[in-house]
Amino acid sequence: MGDIQITPSILNADFGSLAAEVARIPGADWIHVDVMDNHFVPNLTFGPTMVEALARSTDTPLDAHLMIEDADRNAPAYVEAGCASVTFHVEAAKAPVRLAREIRAAGARASMALKPATPIEPYEDLLAELDMLLIMTVEPGFGGQKFLDLCLPKIRRARALMDKHGVETWLQVDGGVSLETIERCAEAGADVFVAGSAVFSADDPDVMVAALRSRAREAG
Numbered sequence: 197m198g199d200i201q202i203t204p205s206i207l208n209a210d211f212g213s214l215a216a217e218v219a220r221i222p223g224a225d226w227i228h229v230d231v232m233d234n235h236f237v238p239n240l241t242f243g244p245t246m247v248e249a250l251a252r253s254t255d256t257p258l259d260a261h262l263m264i265e266d267a268d269r270n271a272p273a274y275v276e277a278g279c280a281s282v283t284f285h286v287e288a289a290k291a292p293v294r295l296a297r298e299i300r301a302a303g304a305r306a307s308m309a310l311k312p313a314t315p316i317e318p319y320e321d322l323l324a325e326l327d328m329l330l331i332m333t334v335e336p337g338f339g340g341q342k343f344l345d346l347c348l349p350k351i352r353r354a355r356a357l358m359d360k361h362g363v364e365t366w367l368q369v370d371g372g373v374s375l376e377t378i379e380r381c382a383e384a385g386a387d388v389f390v391a392g393s394a395v396f397s398a399d400d401p402d403v404m405v406a407a408l409r410s411r412a413r414e415a416g
């Protein structure tokens with residue numbers, strides 16, 4: 197298991213001042229950018245041009261979470277846009293192994309996401325191809341949703357499979373992560389935590405990043 201990392205999602209930030217919003221969280225390890233196409237999920241955000249502008253505005257690496265159809269064709273554009281980590285959904289990829297290799301070959305960390313109802317077991321042998329596995333803890337599409345406790349056993353099983361295969365793959369959770377729920381995720385074996393509304397609704401988002409990090413460290 198790697199050290200605890202906190203990756204605030206900008207989904208609930210002010211889209212009119214993204215560079216300024218990102219500057220409020222210098223303590224973040226990554227900036228999580230939720231790309232939505234209104235097909236894979238019923239919500240629409242932004243595409244590679246906007247992501248590229250954001251990448252130019254910060255030194256913090258970008259962690260793209262692609263909630264888009266036809267990931268095989270569309271994901272490489274986000275490496276070109278400057279994302280240091282690119283996550284595609286397995287439900288949207290026809291050839292996940294080829295895609296993960298393509299992302300790595302282009303110079304970014306390759307990551308694969310699972311929706312709450314998608315099991316980890318069929319993908320056990322893919323773990324070595326991935327730099328990170330994202331287990332969604334809400335149905336993807338919106339920020340501010342309630343954390344789904346039913347995802348905790350899958351986080352535990354994923355951690356056990358990673359230990360069994362001896363891989364260095366990071367285990368990220370995304371959705372409803374807050375001071376109240378982060379301990380449960382860390383105890384289950386997650387080491388990378390996305391938090392959107394918890395961070396951007398705080399009076400001082402950077403203080404919240406630090407608080408989330410210490411709570412996860414205490415529990416992990």
Ligand SMILES: O=C(CO)[C@@H](O)[C@H](O)COP(=O)(O)O
Pocket residue numbers: 205207208228230261334335336337338339340341370371372373390391392393394
């Ligand atoms: O990918 C998603 C939602 O689909 C997330 O990244 C959320 O944007 C996180 O927001 P909170 O649940 O933490 O408010």
Ligand SMILES: [Co+2]
Pocket residue numbers: 205228229230261370390
């Ligand atoms: Co996300």
